[in-house]
Amino acid sequence: MDKVEARVLKGFRDYLPSEMIARARMLEVIERTFRSFGFLPLMTPALEYADVLLGKYGDEGDSLLYRFLDNGERDVALRYDLTVPLARVVAQYPELPRPFKRYQVAPVWRAEKPARGRFREFVQCDGDIAGSEDLLADAEVIQLGAAMLDGLGVKSFRIQVNNRKVLAGMLDRAGLGRGKQELDVLRTVDKLPKIGEEKTRELLRIENGLDERQIGGIFEFLSIAGTTAEVIRRSKELFEAGSVGRRGVEELEEVFGILDAVGLEGRAAVDLSIARGLNYYTGTIYESFLGELPGFGAVMSGGRYDGLIGAFAREEIPAVGISLGLDRLLAGLRELKVIEECESTAAVLVTVFDGASRALSARLAGELRAAGIACELFPQAAKISKQLRYAERTGKRVVVIAGPDEAARQCAQVKDLASRAQVEVPIAGLAEKVSSLLSL
Amino acid sequence: MDKVEARVLKGFRDYLPSEMIARARMLEVIERTFRSFGFLPLMTPALEYADVLLGKYGDEGDSLLYRFLDNGERDVALRYDLTVPLARVVAQYPELPRPFKRYQVAPVWRAEKPARGRFREFVQCDGDIAGSEDLLADAEVIQLGAAMLDGLGVKSFRIQVNNRKVLAGMLDRAGLGRGKQELDVLRTVDKLPKIGEEKTRELLRIENGLDERQIGGIFEFLSIAGTTAEVIRRSKELFEAGSVGRRGVEELEEVFGILDAVGLEGRAAVDLSIARGLNYYTGTIYESFLGELPGFGAVMSGGRYDGLIGAFAREEIPAVGISLGLDRLLAGLRELKVIEECESTAAVLVTVFDGASRALSARLAGELRAAGIACELFPQAAKISKQLRYAERTGKRVVVIAGPDEAARQCAQVKDLASRAQVEVPIAGLAEKVSSLLSL
Numbered sequence: 008m009d010k011v012e013a014r015v016l017k018g019f020r021d022y023l024p025s026e027m028i029a030r031a032r033m034l035e036v037i038e039r040t041f042r043s044f045g046f047l048p049l050m051t052p053a054l055e056y057a058d059v060l061l062g063k064y065g066d067e068g069d070s071l072l073y074r075f076l077d078n079g080e081r082d083v084a085l086r087y088d089l090t091v092p093l094a095r096v097v098a099q100y101p102e103l104p105r106p107f108k109r110y111q112v113a114p115v116w117r118a119e120k121p122a123r124g125r126f127r128e129f130v131q132c133d134g135d136i137a138g139s140e141d142l143l144a145d146a147e148v149i150q151l152g153a154a155m156l157d158g159l160g161v162k163s164f165r166i167q168v169n170n171r172k173v174l175a176g177m178l179d180r181a182g183l184g185r186g187k188q189e190l191d192v193l194r195t196v197d198k199l200p201k202i203g204e205e206k207t208r209e210l211l212r213i214e215n216g217l218d219e220r221q222i223g224g225i226f227e228f229l230s231i232a233g234t235t236a237e238v239i240r241r242s243k244e245l246f247e248a249g250s251v252g253r254r255g256v257e258e259l260e261e262v263f264g265i266l267d268a269v270g271l272e273g274r275a276a277v278d279l280s281i282a283r284g285l286n287y288y289t290g291t292i293y294e295s296f297l298g299e300l301p302g303f304g305a306v307m308s309g310g311r312y313d314g315l316i317g318a319f320a321r322e323e324i325p326a327v328g329i330s331l332g333l334d335r336l337l338a339g340l341r342e343l344k345v346i347e348e349c350e351s352t353a354a355v356l357v358t359v360f361d362g363a364s365r366a367l368s369a370r371l372a373g374e375l376r377a378a379g380i381a382c383e384l385f386p387q388a389a390k391i392s393k394q395l396r397y398a399e400r401t402g403k404r405v406v407v408i409a410g411p412d413e414a415a416r417q418c419a420q421v422k423d424l425a426s427r428a429q430v431e432v433p434i435a436g437l438a439e440k441v442s443s444l445l446s447l
Numbered sequence: 448m449d450k451v452e453a454r455v456l457k458g459f460r461d462y463l464p465s466e467m468i469a470r471a472r473m474l475e476v477i478e479r480t481f482r483s484f485g486f487l488p489l490m491t492p493a494l495e496y497a498d499v500l501l502g503k504y505g506d507e508g509d510s511l512l513y514r515f516l517d518n519g520e521r522d523v524a525l526r527y528d529l530t531v532p533l534a535r536v537v538a539q540y541p542e543l544p545r546p547f548k549r550y551q552v553a554p555v556w557r558a559e560k561p562a563r564g565r566f567r568e569f570v571q572c573d574g575d576i577a578g579s580e581d582l583l584a585d586a587e588v589i590q591l592g593a594a595m596l597d598g599l600g601v602k603s604f605r606i607q608v609n610n611r612k613v614l615a616g617m618l619d620r621a622g623l624g625r626g627k628q629e630l631d632v633l634r635t636v637d638k639l640p641k642i643g644e645e646k647t648r649e650l651l652r653i654e655n656g657l658d659e660r661q662i663g664g665i666f667e668f669l670s671i672a673g674t675t676a677e678v679i680r681r682s683k684e685l686f687e688a689g690s691v692g693r694r695g696v697e698e699l700e701e702v703f704g705i706l707d708a709v710g711l712e713g714r715a716a717v718d719l720s721i722a723r724g725l726n727y728y729t730g731t732i733y734e735s736f737l738g739e740l741p742g743f744g745a746v747m748s749g750g751r752y753d754g755l756i757g758a759f760a761r762e763e764i765p766a767v768g769i770s771l772g773l774d775r776l777l778a779g780l781r782e783l784k785v786i787e788e789c790e791s792t793a794a795v796l797v798t799v800f801d802g803a804s805r806a807l808s809a810r811l812a813g814e815l816r817a818a819g820i821a822c823e824l825f826p827q828a829a830k831i832s833k834q835l836r837y838a839e840r841t842g843k844r845v846v847v848i849a850g851p852d853e854a855a856r857q858c859a860q861v862k863d864l865a866s867r868a869q870v871e872v873p874i875a876g877l878a879e880k881v882s883s884l885l886s887l
Contacts, residue, residue: 008727011498013539013759016523019494021536023543024487031478031488038471043816045793045823045841047464048471052568053493053525053554054459054513058451073494075515078558083456085493096461099453103463104841106826114493118518128492141827143805150813268806269813287448319453353485365583366708373590373709376483383485386546387581401485401544 018119018127028349029337030130034112036158037132037331041110044151046134049109051092053116057082063091063315065190065286071117085116089133090287090312090328097137097326098319105324106138112333124304124338133309135328137316142258145291145311146265148329152295152307153274155331160345163298164306166271167278170259171288171310173242176252177279180245181217181224190286191215192225197282199229201304229280235263238277255290262291287312291327297339306339307331351402354445355382358394358406364414371409371419371437378438380445382407398424405444407437458559458567468789469777470570474552476598477572477771481550484591486574489549491532493556497522503531503755505630505726511557525556529573530727530752530768537577537766538759545764546578552773564744564778573749575768577756582698585731585751586705588769592735592747593714595771600785603738604746606711607718610699611728611750613682616692617719620685621657621664630726631655632665637722639669641744669720675703678717695730702731727752731767737779746779747771791842794885795822798834798846804854811849811859811877818878820885822847838864845884847877 015021022030041048057074064087074084086092089111097107112132119125134151136144149166156164174196178189192215199207204226211217211225231241239260246252259277266275275293283292292310297303309329316324340346357372359365365388372384383403385394391408398406408420413431421440422429432440455461462470481488497514504527513525526532529551537547552572559565574591576584589606596604614636618629632655639647644666651657651665671681679700686692699717706715715733723732732750737743749769756764780786797812799805805828812824823843825834831848838846848860853871861880862869872880 008502008754008758011759013499013535014496015492015539016494016496016517016521017519019492021492021539022490023536023540024489024549027488027490030490042792043821045791045796045821047790047792047841048467049464050462050467050470052455052459052461053556054456054568056451056454056456059453062448073517077456077513079457081456095453096463099455099461100463104837106837108823108826109464116493128494136826139826141799143799143809143824143828144826146809147824147826150809154816265806265809269809314448318448319451350487351485352482352487356485359581359583366705369583369586369590369705369709376594381483381485383548384583384587386548386576386579386584386587388583397544397546401487 016127018121020126025348025350026337028352029346030333033159033333033337034132037155037333038110038112040151040155040158041134044108044134044147044154046108046110046151049093049096049111050113051086051089051096051111053085053114054083055086055092055095057084059095059319060084060087060091063287063318064088065194065284067194068285071119073116073118086113087117088115089113089131089330090135091315093133093135093137093328094312094316094326095319097316097324106136106144108134108136110134124335126334129335130333132331132333133328135326137326138324139327140313140325142261142291143265145327146262146269148309148327149262149266149275149293150269150271152309152329152331153271156295156307159336159340161297161340162345164274164295165298166275166293166295166307167281168259168262168275168291168293169277169279169281170255170291172251172255172258172290173279174255174282176246176250176255177225177228179250179252180228181221183217183221188215192217193282194284196225196229196280197284199280231279235277238279239263242279258290283308283310287315289313293329297343299343300339303339303342304335306336349402353381353383354404355380355441356394356398356401356403356406357382357384358391358408358410359385359388360410361388362411364409364411367414368409371407371434375407375438375441378442380438380441405441407441456567458561460566465788465790466777468792469786470773473599473773473777474572477595477773478550478552480591480595480598481574484548484574484587484594486548486550486591489533489536489551490553491526491529491536491551493525493554494523495526495532495535497524499535499759500524500527500531503727503758504528505634505724507634508725511559513556513558527557528555529553529571529770530575531755533573533575533577533768534752534756534766535759537756537764546576546584548574548576550574564775566774569775570773572771572773573768575766577766578764579767580753580765582701582731583705585767586702586709588749588767589702589706589715589733590709590711592749592769592771593711596735596747599776599780601737601780602785604714604735605738606715606733606735606747607721608699608702608715608731608733609717609719609721610695610731612691612695612698612730613719614695614722616686616690616695617665617668619690619692620668621661623657623661628655632657633722634724636665636669636720637724639720671719675717678719679703682719698730723748723750727755729753733769737783739783740779743779743782744775745772746776789842793821793823794842794844795820795881796834796838796841796843796846797822797824798831798848798850799825799828800850801828802851804849804851807854808849811847811874815847815878815881818882820878820881845881847881
């Protein structure tokens with residue numbers, strides 16, 4: 008075979024075992040939480056017809072698709088998120104229960120400029136409720152998100168909630184049209200927490216072509232802060248009864264009524280500057296941040312998208328969802344040192360030597376496993392010193408040594424790597440001895 | 448948004464909840480088995496530089512890659528298997544433990560002609576040992592595979608084992624050269640179980656250009672059958688001491704010595720017609736079949752590939768692995784009715800009605816979850832009949848009804864869907880009542 012340099016594509020990465028063990032533990036909590044809310048698992052293909060994905064995320068999203076012609080000259084693209092594939096599924100399978108609550112944990116691909124903490128392949132954990140326009144569903148996915156973060160041991164997080172109708176009302180007040188200009192302005196507003204007010208004003212002027220009066224109107228609105236009750240009261244005053252903005256504020260009020268009832272009042276708050284970059288949102292939107300890492304960016308976000316499924320179905324089907332970014336959150340938890348690092352999946356190594364004892368070693372490993380003890384068989388005959396070094400390198404706690412002498416006497420040496428103590432036990436008592444050492 | 452037809456690409460599919468629930472249960476067993484053998488989890492990117500994958504699988508494999516130029520004009524391809532990415536990883540990260548035992552569960556993509564049971568995207572579950580040339584490692588991955596099938600409740604399976612060196616010896620005897628012709632002939636031989644002897648002879652003559660004497664030599668060899676001990680004895684007689692074929696037979700003998708010691712003699716057997724289609728195998732090879740579904744094809748396969756990692760590294764690093772096809776196996780287990788079908792992740796539904804009881808419903812669902820009971824909140828106010836139909840449609844066993852009357856009295860109705868019995872309980876006793884109904 009020709010020699011090739013071992014390397015990964017820019018923006019992609021390998022997850023080595025210590026990272027994967029941490030991720031697996033997180034995924035267990037996340038999936039258990041989804042199931043505890045009765046959400047059903049779903050998996051969709053990595054590749055979709057390009058037209059299924061195009062036009063759903065906005066121009067920027069479209070330009071970031073991994074899109075190509077396949078061997079049959081079909082125009083295809085890797086999935087960009089899990090929401091649009093869900094919308095397709097809901098439209099495609101009328102036999103699914105309705106309302107349909109589903110979760111999906113899967114990688115998505117975006118050809119973004121790689122940056123610190125931004126990758127072109129990353130795993131999203133999404134939970135969505137399709138087929139309910141009731142704001143109870145909005146409150147439930149927020150509650151679900153909070154339960155996931157709680158379960159993962161995140162001590163302080165803030166779920167910042169807004170509503171696209173409120174933002175539409177804000178743009179109405181500033182005399183701006185709907186459609187593309189609306190989205191472009193929202194995308195600029197979305198950058199406010201990252202780039203600050205001055206830079207945001209400049210972008211609104213130069214890139215979005217807004218005049219000072221319009222920009223002033225937007226910032227008069229965005230400057231409303233305080234408790235959720237205060238923000239709701241003050242922003243309500245800005246909108247006429249029956250206007251789209253007022254409806255948005257009333258929706259926020261109802262969602263927070265339910266969040267209060269389920270004890271989430273301290274974890275979620277209204278934040279009028281939350282805008283979300285994606286095209287398809289229509290109502291409630293939210294982003295969640297780690298309280299102890301203010302500059303870290305959102306780890307979980309989502310919202311209501313009542314028009315998306317209708318792009319695939321004969322009827323409009325309202326839907327709302329939440330998406331947790333597994334790898335972003337893991338990076339955050341690592342920075343907070345909440346993650347317990349672990350290098351191994353088995354705590355026991357069984358040694359291997361040349362000759363007649365090899366088969367015994369393999370048999371002992373099998374017997375330990377049959378007793379419920381995860382254990383690794385060293386996969387080749389080697390010096391004991393090399394095997395002990397490997398045991399330490401891979402985080403083992405106990406080494407079972409069974410060489411030719413032990414095979415002749417039908418016994419094994421059991422070495423506790425922490426105390427370095429070593430005892431000989433008959434083979435019949437091996438599992439019990441190892442088990443008692445591991446439970447110390 | 449423009450209307451688009453909801454559809455998936457040919458050869459791809461959505462996994463709906465009942466399928467996903469069955470897969471999740473299988474994956475739990477599979478991953479637990481990998482960990483019980485001390486294998487470490489790894490994840491590699493879906494996309495690789497094309498040159499990392501090219502030339503490893505043979506011409507047919509190369510032609511089936513999903514390969515394209517990305518937005519930066521890089522020549523990239525979706526991974527075709529999990530073995531070549533592992534080889535790259537072993538070469539790329541000298542800091543990994545050596546020997547390195549890893550598992551990876553992930554989809555792979557092959558632009559094959561779709562057929563019944565053959566898809567362009569499917570999940571492989573791979574376990575490999577890199578860095579050991581000891582045949583103990585070959586025996587261990589076979590043992591690992593058997594433990595997975597056992598754990599999954601597969602009652603009768605056969606692991607059919609051969610060795611590429613034995614096949615090389617067979618081709619030597621037939622006077623055939625190495626390299627491309629060897630691989631082409633093996634790929635034809637690989638089809639023997641599917642297409643039968645007559646058609647195989649015809650292909651060897653027409654497509655591979657072999658003469659009758661050569662074909663006769665191959666079939667003289669392939670006709671050796673019987674117990675593993677008999678096949679080893681008879682095939683040994685065909686090869687001179689020191690020849691590559693003889694070394695292959697001796698390797699088989701050693702592997703089976705270990706398999707016998709760990710009690711696998713009944714599950715694995717030598718089968719000289721197993722050839723494996725992929726380029727990179729160099730020693731032991733195996734395929735596993737479901738005993739009760741003779742025509743179903745292999746559900747698990749693998750082998751030794753001592754030259755592959757060297758394509759990426761300065762040194763040769765021997766390796767051996769096994770790969771279980773999750774979806775193929777699931778299809779087989781479904782046919783055998785070994786899979787328990789399940790439509791739900793929560794056994795309890797909490798109803799929702801308009802008005803003041805909504806918040807109570809959300810709170811009760813949260814309290815049940817806090818008590819460890821997975822439960823779903825119906826996500827919108829609706830008639831009780833609609834909610835009960837949904838509960839039955841989604842496989843619930845218990846429905847908790849909390850409407851305005853119950854809210855006023857701080858109680859809830861608990862309905863057992865099987866017996867249709869309904870009792871009223873105070874809210875404080877709800878979790879206990881539901882729990883006792885579920886444990887019946």
